[in-house]
Amino acid sequence: MADRLRAALTGQVITGASSRYKKSREEDWPTLLVGRTIMGVRSHGKNLFIDLSEGYIIYSHMLMWGSWHIYEPGEEWRKAEKLARLVLETPGKVAVLFNAPLCDVIPPEHLQDHKTSALGPDLLAPDFDRAEVWRRIQLPENREKELGEISLDQTVLTGIGNILKSEILFQAGLHPLKPAASLDENEFEDFINYSLELLQSSYEKGMRKSFIPDWMRPEITSFGFVYRRRNSPCHLCQTPIEMIRQGEMQRSTYFCPTCQPLAGPVIPFQERLKPLQQTLRPTG
Ligand SMILES: [Zn+2]
Numbered sequence: 001m002a003d004r005l006r007a008a009l010t011g012q013v014i015t016g017a018s019s020r021y022k023k024s025r026e027e028d029w030p031t032l033l034v035g036r037t038i039m040g041v042r043s044h045g046k047n048l049f050i051d052l053s054e055g056y057i058i059y060s061h062m063l064m065w066g067s068w069h070i071y072e073p074g075e076e077w078r079k080a081e082k083l084a085r086l087v088l089e090t091p092g093k094v095a096v097l098f099n100a101p102l103c104d105v106i107p108p109e110h111l112q113d114h115k116t117s118a119l120g121p122d123l124l125a126p127d128f129d130r131a132e133v134w135r136r137i138q139l140p141e142n143r144e145k146e147l148g149e150i151s152l153d154q155t156v157l158t159g160i161g162n163i164l165k166s167e168i169l170f171q172a173g174l175h176p177l178k179p180a181a182s183l184d185e186n187e188f189e190d191f192i193n194y195s196l197e198l199l200q201s202s203y204e205k206g207m208r209k210s211f212i213p214d215w216m217r218p219e220i221t222s223f224g225f226v227y228r229r230r231n232s233p234c235h236l237c238q239t240p241i242e243m244i245r246q247g248e249m250q251r252s253t254y255f256c257p258t259c260q261p262l263a264g265p266v267i268p269f270q271e272r273l274k275p276l277q278q279t280l281r282p283t284g
Contacts (some may be wrong), residue, residue: 002043015090045158057107066100123159148176149247168255173266176253226254
């Protein structure tokens, strides 16, 4: 979404702005926005930032249902007008934010107080800083948190959604109830490396194609290894998949208790795949 907005809007001047957010009336967003140039568009996890001239920023977060659309001037919208929360017009494009529950116009003097200033490192950023993630995991307020909860904590790291979380921990062989601060160096490296790999492939191929290797597809049709597979046998070891709820938000986490042991050695993902690989792709 950020890529599309960046390509369409960078360098354009905002000539019209309207919004249905209550905050927009209180803060007079049209006056804050019209006349400013769009300098760029960035994502940080699921947070999207449109950078404007003079240091102003439009912040939006899609949660599960928001989306930005780009239209030519006069083109018919693909969603109802009443669902539009913010409309930005430029001489060449119309950008419409539909349904997003979270949106702010941040003036430069409020940047430090905005909730996004506390965001942890972004897994998709070219300068992603894993040492900073480890430092944040060790903070007193995080030290007791379970790995399944930490994975979704935006103040520790950003980019992992609820579906990815279960699939990342499965491939890394890490039990979701382990306290994140108790991981040894290899386990932490696995957590980060599988997160980077799955997030990157989900960004490139779309999430639906990113979890199960292509050679498994003809035989195994499920979307991922564990997500929404409670009580079904693990594809790699036949143990029934379990589901628990974690964190303040009680988000679901799916895992295989054999592939992701709470204690003891972990069999690397590539090793766990081998028996199935030999059955599905006999060689020689
Ligand atoms: Zn298993």
